[in-house]
Amino acid sequence: MENNNKEPQSIIFIVGDLVNLRLLKESDLYTLLSLVNNPKIREISLKRKPITEATEKKWLEKNIIGRDDEIHLGIIVPDKDDIIGIICLYDINQIHGTAYLGIIINPSFQGKGYGPKSVNMIINYAFTHLNLRKINWSTYASNKHSIICAQKCGFIEEAKIKDQYQVGNNLIDEVILSIFRKDFLINNNLKEIVL
Ligand SMILES: CC(C)(COP(=O)(O)OP(=O)(O)OC[C@H]1O[C@@H](n2cnc3c(N)ncnc32)[C@H](O)[C@@H]1OP(=O)(O)O)[C@@H](O)C(=O)NCCC(=O)NCCS
DSSP states (O other), X not given: OOOOSSSOOOOEEEEOSSOEEEOOOGGGHHHHHHHHHOHHHHTTSSOOSOOOHHHHHHHHHHHHHOOSSOEEEEEEOTTOOSOSEEEEEEEEETTTTEEEEEEEEOGGGTTSSHXXXXXXXXXXXXXXXXXXXXXXXXXXXXXXXXXXXXXXXXXXXXXXXXXXXXXXXXXXXXXXXXXXXXXXXXXXXXXXXXX
């Protein structure tokens, strides 16, 4: 069907019940810019300096074209086009079958279950379509919401990297959680392909 609006159509990539994951597009620039510079998000982010429009534009252009080692998708609620957050697989390594998962939900939409739904959708995709074997999740030990969200989706704490981050006067451990495809398939009553 022809799209006569100036605004490019949204391309839904993964359909869920509570949220859909869609491709990013140029018009997401200002939503993303305000998300990554949001003071509440900066508190749990590794980035400290302002992320400028020009930097974010370059980042967005790169990710719209697509990259081998990263996949970024916008999180939307059905029948709405504005993204309420962003989810990604990064450091995708096809040789070892691993990747890291990152997610940011706009603070006004947190605590409503959108995070775990989006995480389950992308790990299902990673294990059943990208043939990854293991997904890692790295977070500040102080970021309880992040740890709860990961655990709700079956991630298990694997390691603590001592005093890895400095926030104000505090040194904070990095926590790494992970989920293996075999456990995800068992938890979801799915069968492993035997070649
Ligand atoms: C971590 C995050 C993705 C979780 O997504 P979410 O949609 O908020 O997930 P949930 O709704 O299941 O909330 C997870 C838990 O944190 C609590 N929570 C999350 N945000 C909250 C908020 N703003 N206020 C109060 N409680 C909150 C929820 O109550 C829930 O705990 P519960 O199940 O025991 O009630 C989201 O909070 C977020 O984007 N945080 C900032 C970025 C971040 O930390 N990313 C993860 C690092 S990779």
